[in-house]
Amino acid sequence: MHSILRYLGTVAAVALTVNLVPGISHIGGWTTILLVAVVWSVIVIVIRPVLRILMLPITIITFGLFSLVLNAFLFYAMSWIVPGFEVAGFLTALLGALVLSILTWLTHQIL
Numbered sequence: 001m002h003s004i005l006r007y008l009g010t011v012a013a014v015a016l017t018v019n020l021v022p023g024i025s026h027i028g029g030w031t032t033i034l035l036v037a038v039v040w041s042v043i044v045i046v047i048r049p050v051l052r053i054l055m056l057p058i059t060i061i062t063f064g065l066f067s068l069v070l071n072a073f074l075f076y077a078m079s080w081i082v083p084g085f086e087v088a089g090f091l092t093a094l095l096g097a098l099v100l101s102i103l104t105w106l107t108h109q110i111l
Contacts, residue, residue: 007041009035010041015062021092021095023092025085040078052067054068072097075093075100
């Protein structure tokens with residue numbers, strides 16, 4: 001039950017991010033939002049930890065700022081994976097990843 005609530009929190013965070021950040025759009029309604037939430041969850045659980053370990057030297061040199069770039073790249077990569085999800089550019093992806101991370105953290109703290 002806890003996993004379902006966390007997933008629904010991620011869905012809410014994705015829906016808010018799409019509505020709050022200009023340059024991020026979706027076609028297909030809630031189906032696309034649900035698919036984006038699934039893909040983001042898989043990215044956060046599987047891919048991001050591996051990339052963080054591989055990019056650790058760069059992250060240390062940049063005092064942690066490269067982790068923002070990594071999150072933005074992964075957010076932008078979702079537009080390649082999920083049909084109907086569009087991100088206008090890298091700065092939009094950076095802002096979208098930041099907003100999505102904050103909203104996901106907030107919803108998971110509440111739930």
